[in-house]
Amino acid sequence: SEQYQKMWTELGLDLKAHDALLGVLSEAYQKIFMAQDNRPQAMSYFDFVMSEVHGLRIKELLDEKAAGRKIIGSYCVFVPEEIALAANATLIGLCTGADFATEEVEKYLPRNTCALIKSAFGFKLGRVCPYLETTDMVVGENTCDGKKKAYESFKEIINNLYVMDLPQVKSANGKALLKAEYVRFKEAVEQLTGVKVTVESLKAAIKLVNAKRAAMLRLYQLRAADPAPISGLDALLANQVFFYDNPERFTASVNKICDELEQRIKENTGAFPAKLPRILVSGCPQAMPNWKLPAIIETSGAVIVGEESCVGERGVRNLVDGSGDSVDEMLDAIVERYFQVDCAIFTPNCDRLQHIEQMAKAYHADGVIHYGLQFCTPYLMESMPVQKALEQKNIPCLRIETDYSMEDMGQLKTRVEAFIEQL
Numbered sequence: 077s078e079q080y081q082k083m084w085t086e087l088g089l090d091l092k093a094h095d096a097l098l099g100v101l102s103e104a105y106q107k108i109f110m111a112q113d114n115r116p117q118a119m120s121y122f123d124f125v126m127s128e129v130h131g132l133r134i135k136e137l138l139d140e141k142a143a144g145r146k147i148i149g150s151y152c153v154f155v156p157e158e159i160a161l162a163a164n165a166t167l168i169g170l171c172t173g174a175d176f177a178t179e180e181v182e183k184y185l186p187r188n189t190c191a192l193i194k195s196a197f198g199f200k201l202g203r204v205c206p207y208l209e210t211t212d213m214v215v216g217e218n219t220c221d222g223k224k225k226a227y228e229s230f231k232e233i234i235n236n237l238y239v240m241d242l243p244q245v246k247s248a249n250g251k252a253l254l255k256a257e258y259v260r261f262k263e264a265v266e267q268l269t270g271v272k273v274t275v276e277s278l279k280a281a282i283k284l285v286n287a288k289r290a291a292m293l294r295l296y297q298l299r300a301a302d303p304a305p306i307s308g309l310d311a312l313l314a315n316q317v318f319f320y321d322n323p324e325r326f327t328a329s330v331n332k333i334c335d336e337l338e339q340r341i342k343e344n345t346g347a348f349p350a351k352l353p354r355i356l357v358s359g360c361p362q363a364m365p366n367w368k369l370p371a372i373i374e375t376s377g378a379v380i381v382g383e384e385s386c387v388g389e390r391g392v393r394n395l396v397d398g399s400g401d402s403v404d405e406m407l408d409a410i411v412e413r414y415f416q417v418d419c420a421i422f423t424p425n426c427d428r429l430q431h432i433e434q435m436a437k438a439y440h441a442d443g444v445i446h447y448g449l450q451f452c453t454p455y456l457m458e459s460m461p462v463q464k465a466l467e468q469k470n471i472p473c474l475r476i477e478t479d480y481s482m483e484d485m486g487q488l489k490t491r492v493e494a495f496i497e498q499l
């Protein structure tokens with residue numbers, strides 16, 4: 077609409093490139109999502125969200141800004157939304173799921189950088205992401221070497237970058253570092269907004285984020301049913317929208333889907349027929365609009381029943397204990413919750429393997445597909461012991477290494493089909 081064109085121009089977007097991006101996005105959405113059979117009716121909320129992906133939500137964020145709130149962007153599930161909310165800021169998980177402006181990007185990053193990092197640069201350099209352009213602060217984090225070093229160059233093209241340090245070992249020292257960094261982040265947000273975190277505001281923020289996570293966890297658990305009540309693609313979409321939607325509305329919408337799925341389970345109906353091979357996807361985050369692998373799997377005669385990923389259960393499991401009486405006590409509870417995130421940047425990272433096995437069992441998966449982005453050392457390295465351990469327990473595992481291009485679609489489909497056939 078004309079109103080949005082004006083908004084995008086004011087945000088400094090490259091309108092022509094942005095139109096092209098929205099065109100590709102909407103075509104992919106039609107082809108991948110709308111073509112599915114037996115979708116839950118309540119998914120219509122997410123169809124609406126996607127049709128307004130750079131429209132209504134951006135307008136809402138700009139309205140929030142006009143009312144004095146600040147917008148913070150992040151690239152990692154270690155950035156605590158509770159603290160941002162408690163200091164009168166909205167946290168947006170920025171999408172990094174598509175290639176953009178590759179030639180420009182490779183002036184800053186070597187070709188052998190993972191697609192997720194390149195995507196973050198591409199959206200900025202191509203001036204096509206209105207979310208990024210609404211932010212008052214962007215948080216980077218010292219996670220993998222790729223991100224850690226990339227943020228040094230990112231500073232050259234973005235003027236509001238804040239970098240959070242993160243531990244690499246799950247030790248007492250590691251936990252103390254996380255606490256110190258969360259306290260420093262709290263102070264930085266307070267300075268940005270001019271609003272102090274209080275016992276009441278932090279308690280309310282914890283409650284809000286817990287409710288959002290609990291709704292997603294409820295959705296995951298319902299996928300244990302056979303027939304699967306919802307496709308992996310639709311569940312992934314909900315998880316991608318989790319990162320930027322209005323929290324209250326998102327929670328209500330996901331709970332509405334869950335009500336419908338419970339009804340489906342009672343009636344023994346699903347998104348797919350019963351007894352279809354069931355796949356657990358594990359590995360790198362699948363950021364919006366990265367739908368490549370799940371689209372291949374679910375058009376190859378299988379259904380995805382879980383994601384062991386930061387855009388999935390790894391990012392959502394465990395709630396924060398909000399019962400503390402002081403800000404510091406609640407900050408400790410926040411640290412306690414986030415410190416359990418089993419990202420592959422940690423060494424050793426034994427919890428992750430346990431979680432993969434646990435999820436495979438809980439969701440009755442027949443096989444695991446390990447999703448590794450090309451050049452992602454942490455997850456590609458971990459995929460080998462993961463495969464070995466799973467196969468020892470007679471859980472078949474296929475290791476995929478790919479990027480965001482469509483060039484390997486045919487080859488991937490052949491490998492995925494062969495894997496599914498032997499399940």
Ligand code: BJ8
Nearest residue numbers: 152153190219220222386419452
């Ligand atoms: S907590 S997984 S969101 S860091 S794919 S950029 S690891 S080279 S994304 Fe992540 Fe936080 Fe960990 Fe989760 Fe590096 Fe690998 Fe690229 Fe990655």
